[in-house]
Amino acid sequence: MSVDRNPTQYLKEEYERLLSEKLTWEPRELQSSSGADCRMDGKQVIMLAANNYLGLSTHPRVVNAMIRATEEYGAGAGSDRSIAGDMGVHEQLDSRLARFKRAPASLTYPTGYAVNEGLIPQLATRGDLFVSDELNHGSIIDGIRLSHADRAVYRHKDADDLARVMKEAEQHDPRYRQIWIITDGVFSMDGDLAPLPDIANIAREHGAGVYVDDAHGEGVLGEQGRGIVSHFGLSHKQIHAEMGTFSKAFGVVGGHVTGSEFLRKFALNKSRSWLLSGAIPPGVAAACIAAIDVLDSEPQWLAKLWENRNHFINAAQQLGFDTGNSETPIVPIMCKESGIARELADFVWEKGIYVLPIVFPMVARGKARIRVQLSAKHTKDQLDQAIAAFKEGGEKLHLI
Ligand SMILES: Cc1ncc(COP(=O)(O)O)c(C=O)c1O
Known part of the structure; x- marks a missing residue:
């Protein structure tokens, strides 16, 4: 007896559903160590999405x-x-x-x-x-x-x-x-x-x-x-x-x-x-x-992490971005709509900044954001470059 059942059909259908709802996950390739300055997908970028808060992965x-x-x-x-x-x-x-x-x-x-x-x-x-x-x-x-x-x-x-x-x-x-x-x-x-x-x-x-x-x-x-x-x-x-x-x-x-x-x-x-x-x-x-x-x-790394975090969040807030209730080096840039968060992430990527758009279903509908993660390894110049990119993108998308 042979039962008509295809075990891989569901995988294909489910993947296609995710694709049609723009819910697929396609990680970019990190081609360097996870530093403040990284190579990703063949491009030099400032990393603002890593958990390597103190830069210890390369210490x-x-x-x-x-x-x-x-x-x-x-x-x-x-x-x-x-x-x-x-x-x-x-x-x-x-x-x-x-x-x-x-x-x-x-x-x-x-x-x-x-x-x-x-x-x-x-x-x-x-x-x-x-x-x-x-x-x-x-x-x-x-x-x-x-x-x-x-x-x-x-x-x-x-x-x-x-x-x-x-x-x-x-x-x-x-x-x-x-x-x-x-x-x-x-x-x-x-x-x-x-x-x-x-x-x-x-x-x-x-x-x-x-x-x-x-x-x-x-x-x-x-x-x-x-x-x-x-x-x-x-x-x-x-x-x-x-x-x-x-x-x-x-x-x-x-x-x-x-x-x-x-x-x-x-x-x-x-x-x-x-x-x-x-x-x-x-x-x-x-x-x-x-x-x-x-x-x-080496307490200097922790001190530098907070200095960088404060520099970034102050600049973002002064520009008029909604940074939610952040109290740590995780700083959300609230965008509300998933499409806006994706567009902003793509916009700053073109300017050499890598950030993660956090969209539905990772957060509730209407709560999409960019998650910025600061590190002790960022220089002030890199953060200012990121802020300039966010300013341009934020104005273009009417977030500020
Ligand atoms: C809040 C929280 N708990 C647990 C984990 C899991 O940690 P790990 O990466 O060691 O599996 C993560 C990682 O994303 C996290 O953000």
Whole structure:
């Protein structure tokens, strides 16, 4: 018997649908290192879309650490950490990061995505509840979807609404066994901050756990870039799980979760993305350790990042651009319509500036924007060149 079914037909049809709705993703090719000045698709451009906030991906201490460890231990760890790939350098990274974060323990994972997707579903199960900011990152949403717990959403950054949701949750019958409040620390599309002290207070009143995604806060906020928990002067007794990534300000790749010793032991034994996925290569782990060392000993990069961020946002606001609620080196240039955001990105590309248009469905309809990400490596001249291009494009498209 043969059933008339074509397994690849759906792929073709779905791709064609995306294409017709202009929703396909076609990354440009980066033909140089990820610096302030890059080669992309055969063109020299100023990079304003990278997460390499401090320029550490090319820092000599970071690069040399990667080379040395690779020469000594090889290109790969040969296994998952859980089986036969847990090298000394991974353990060193865990403890170096915990020390940097001033927390009892950390556990590093293959990526930040793997932390959210692998750990969150284990934190709560049937009879429990996740309470999530409506604008949380997709990896958090995926993690929550993978769990058997109930879920509730509160309005973006709205502590009063969170308090309301928590109050309603207390009426649930049977009583929830445990509740986790989950939030981005820095929201990746808007560059604004979660009201973490308020969240910690509300959580304490209800005996709930707090899980914060610090992907865009590490290396950017807090004392020497220790991140959002440090920024708000909180401790890991109030913020029970702080996840992050080495793929952004640290300039390398890999994820982590930081908190108590028991969090580390729990995460190590329960996260399928840790147990069932290859260890980051030893060179990567060594580079991450070197990046933490740089953050601790070279404060000039953090200072320069903020100087550049302030220069850019002040100039953009003076021109009349709506920069949303940015509080960090992620600066949105609000365009409302997806078509306008795309046109502005294309316009500045022609002037040698690379930025990412963030359009529906990445953000809600009517909230399209250009996401500008500043780095410590930009020169004032490069930023002024970008501002001049935005001014011309903004006037042409009647944004200013
Ligand atoms: C807020 C947030 N969380 C998690 C991640 C995932 O991090 P990684 O790149 O290490 O997988 C990202 C990356 O885009 C992010 O922006």
